[in-house]
Amino acid sequence: MFTIEHEFDATVITLLDEGGAPLQEDVTINSFAECITIEQYDPRTDKMQLITLSQQQLRDLSVALDLPEGVYQLRDEPE
Secondary structure, eight states, rough: OOEEEEEOOOOEEOOOOSSSSSSSEEEEEEEESSSEEEEEEEEEEEEEEEEEEEHHHHHHHHHHHTTTOOOOOOOOOOO
């Protein structure tokens, strides 16, 4: 299950784990114009963990999910 909220400066997506036990903590994705942040609470350290991706890294990740093992470089099409 997930939620999507549009705020003033970001789109916020929250992913909730509905799998089998043990369940993972919710993941919150904040999509800003300049970057994407991914947050998840870590109960072992009692802290929020934060990862920041550039828009380019997010694009690469979305493409990589559908590719086989290998090394790739995406290039913009010349106009």
